Amino acid sequence: MKKNNILHIIIGLGKGGAEKTLYQSIIKTKNCFNHKVISLTDSGYYRNLLIDNSVEVYCCNFKKKSLNVLPFIRILYLLLLNRKYTFQTWMHHSNFLGGIIGKLFFVKKIYWNIRGEGISDKHSKILTKFIFKMNAKLSYFIPNKIITCSKSAINNYVNNGYKNNFLLIHNGCDTNIYKSNINIRKIYRKKLNLDDNIFVIGMAARFSRQKNHLLLLETLKSLNDKNIPFVCLLAGSQMNKMNKKLKNYIDELNLKNQVILLDQIDNINDFMNAIDIHVLTSSYGEGFPNVIIESMACETISISSDVGDSSIILNNNKFVFEKDNKQDFLKKLLYLYNIYVNDINTWKNISFKNHKIVKDFYSIEKMINDYKMIWTK
CATH class of the missing domain: 3.40.50.2000 (Glycogen Phosphorylase B;)
Known part of the structure; x- marks a missing residue:
């Protein structure tokens, strides 16, 4: 033919x-x-x-x-x-x-x-x-x-x-590649000297005004001020110490011990398995963010600003916050952190449903x- x-x-x-x-x-x-x-x-x-x-x-x-x-x-x-x-x-x-x-x-x-x-x-x-x-x-x-x-x-x-x-x-999203793997999680965390039980937030996005990393960092400061133990992994183009603007943000907000810069990475699947929550803080310009379905496929909970089709994909307003709104973002983070700490069965149920949504629709x-x-x- x-x-x-x-x-x-x-x-x-x-x-x-x-x-x-x-x-x-x-x-x-x-x-x-x-x-x-x-x-x-x-x-x-x-x-x-x-x-x-x-x-x-x-x-x-x-x-x-x-x-x-x-x-x-x-x-x-x-x-x-x-x-x-x-x-x-x-x-x-x-x-x-x-x-x-x-x-x-x-x-x-x-x-x-x-x-x-x-x-x-x-x-x-x-x-x-x-x-x-x-x-x-x-x-x-x-x-x-x-x-x-x-x-x-x-x-x-x-x-x-x-x-x-x-x-x-x-x-x-290829769910044969993007899927939950506890061994990958352990290996990835071990390389970064992270405890298995530490609450890990992650964001895979290049450094740009569109992605609004400043909102993320300011919200992490509020989380830190509440004495909540966490680590945040940032991956993507210019997510490194050579980025003076980013480094200054981190230093000024006193987040040196909480934020780890990974630079651009090749294996997003490993990254998504290592973290507990993936966040997307974009202010504009998103259509259908790949990172949302990639994290969901790995049974990693995802929250996002209300841009593009994020709210349609996540299909739950508890996982979507008003763009550029730090208080709303913090509220959603705290809500999920409390589930992570106090209700592991609900956490696992949300994670499993995420994978199923991707497999069935995306x-x-x-x-x-x-x-x-x-x-x-």
Whole structure:
């Protein structure tokens, strides 16, 4: 049977939610489709992983502030060369560039992929705001379909003028990889010299204004002031002592003995097994946070600010707090800490239900089947 050809166009291949979904969707369907990937910028984390799986990857090294036109010429050439492929573009800049060029080259099928909830008027760059508005107009005649991973994104984009031509494909989690493992928990904690019974809070997120680590640290200070014994593990890009801004926050709030910086890590499954609660304190920009379902799959309790589809995934307002609200966040943390200390059966019951929710509604198999269906049309 002849395989359909899919050309993926993405801004870069570093560690991120969109990049991870692109990688998973390719690896899990490579027996059904011929995939190629164009990174508009550099290589990043997923390049070698894709190449190791016999996927052709082209990096154009496009730089925003550079006057060098060669990367743009290379992009044009690669898109022209593969114009008979179905174009699957990922995120705003790729949707814009890949969509326009694809239309000019008479590409028959162009699918946009939008990940986050939307853009922020306060925090988004001017170019991103411009492309966001231009894509709203282009959405009426370029993409055959706009794929997104969250209901909140659909509502936000339609309200901002995008054509209501969306297909909802939730992110999926591989529960054969992400699952509870007591041995991993013990080994991970032993490496960090953490007692088996210490209450461990964790957050896996890059250091950025969007993720709002300051809210987390200020709330941890309030927890510390109440003499509650805990440790917090922070993993992600720039989560290290070289980050002076982060280090100053920790020092000023007197949390040196409570916070451990792990930097960027490869095995999120191990991290999620080592902690008792995963928190997400984002202020904006989230669509469908992968870390929530990854923690839940590992039977680790997750709480999140009310951004994107977090409240839909968690399906319990006791695990969701008002964004940027320290008091509400602290209230939810204390509620869960009391269950952890005083009612272990309820704690285990919540943990087990978390895994079941992911398996029933957010499995990797469901996500892959949805991508197969759209790419086969």
